[in-house]
Amino acid sequence: MPRHSRKKASTQTYHVVIKGADRQLLFEETKDYKKYLDILEYYKEKLHFEIYAYCLMSNHVHLLIHHPETVSLESIFRHINTTYATWFNLKYNRTGFVQDGRYFSEPVETNRYLLTVVKYIHYNPTKAGLEQSPGTDYPWSSYHDYQSKTFGLTDIDFVLKLLGSQEHFTAMHSNVPNDDCFDIHKSRKRIPDDVAKDIIMQNCACNSTTDFQKLSLLNRNSAILLLHEKGLSVRQLNRLTGTPRGVIERLIAKKNDK
Numbered sequence: 001m002p003r004h005s006r007k008k009a010s011t012q013t014y015h016v017v018i019k020g021a022d023r024q025l026l027f028e029e030t031k032d033y034k035k036y037l038d039i040l041e042y043y044k045e046k047l048h049f050e051i052y053a054y055c056l057m058s059n060h061v062h063l064l065i066h067h068p069e070t071v072s073l074e075s076i077f078r079h080i081n082t083t084y085a086t087w088f089n090l091k092y093n094r095t096g097f098v099q100d101g102r103y104f105s106e107p108v109e110t111n112r113y114l115l116t117v118v119k120y121i122h123y124n125p126t127k128a129g130l131e132q133s134p135g136t137d138y139p140w141s142s143y144h145d146y147q148s149k150t151f152g153l154t155d156i157d158f159v160l161k162l163l164g165s166q167e168h169f170t171a172m173h174s175n176v177p178n179d180d181c182f183d184i185h186k187s188r189k190r191i192p193d194d195v196a197k198d199i200i201m202q203n204c205a206c207n208s209t210t211d212f213q214k215l216s217l218l219n220r221n222s223a224i225l226l227l228h229e230k231g232l233s234v235r236q237l238n239r240l241t242g243t244p245r246g247v248i249e250r251l252i253a254k255k256n257d258k
Helices: 030-047 073-091 111-122 143-148 157-163 166-172 193-204 209-213 217-229 234-241 245-257
Strands: 013-019 050-056 060-066 104-107
Touching (some): 013 111, 030 050, 050 111, 050 157, 060 111, 111 157, 157 166, 193 217, 193 234, 209 217, 209 234, 217 234, 234 245
Antiparallel strands (some): 013 060
């Protein structure tokens, strides 16, 4: 099928989402998150775009980005996605796609909606059950840059100027947003991914998706059923083990028919 043309923003500001291929993990460990941030910082300086907010989740990334007229959004993410995928595949001795397609983008045309997106991005870890409120525990979001007024990866001046003060920024994040924005996960996971990864490691002695995919077919199928019994959802099993969703569903259905 031909690709649909992307909606263009007159403001050159976009909410961008990058997902892991087949809902698999983009980040296996802390070093992976740090590497991705390093890549963002490198291309931000090289291509002169601005980041108003970001959040790195285990299997997807949110970015609120403003790009100059001299460089296209497509060019920015071609560089970022290719660089990270090459590094990730080399590190984990794997091949194939790391990201699901190029990226997903939504134009941000007004300052009011821009602030809505900022709040939505910062609430991703809270909605996933990884922290009680933005900035309390989860380290991989731009909320901390706003908290500390750090001038680095996040361009905090524009948002703080719109809000008027640091206090107004904190107040904006005082309750869970009702807006879905560019939501790619409508349902809450039963078990947070970090807990699910620990369960996989304890029961299968696998430290990564790549380790799990090296299991024999018989051991893989047994492990899938065991992990499902321990509370991992089909989506989590798909993401965290790299096993196709259809295979997981057939294994569970076959077991239930017995």
